[in-house]
Amino acid sequence: MKCRIEFAERWILLAVQRGNNTALCRAGAYIRKAARNQVSTSEHASAPGAPPNTRRGLLKNSLLFGVEKKRQSVVIGPAASMIGTAMTAHEFGGKYRKRRYPKRPPMAPTLERTASKLPSLWEKSVR
Secondary structure, three states: OOOOOOOOHHHHHHHHHHHHHHHHHHHHHHHHHHHHHHOOEOOOOOOOOOOOOEOOOHHHHHEEEEEEOOOOEEEEEEOHHHHOOHHHHHHHOEEEOOEEEOOOOOHHHHHHHHHHHOHHHHOOOOO
């Protein structure tokens, strides 16, 4: 009895890449939404250690994500073109325009909080 098995490696790899890109897009949107929900609108500064407040909503609108298909990765965070480098001082603490800012990270705690739900976004991603 003879048996012949053909393995279409290229097609499988393409399906895995497509599924991974879709899952990365879902993960980016999910983390961005969670980060936007942490930022509240207020005239007053937030307490040190809490996510920063936004006066006009610019910070909420500047939180974006983008999927890099070639690298199979996603980048999530405030867009420098919209808000500049001010969020670096908030995320890590430090100086910005000669003022000292306490650490008010919106992104790192959001990633830690949502990390347990991320694997479920990859379920059934390869078809």
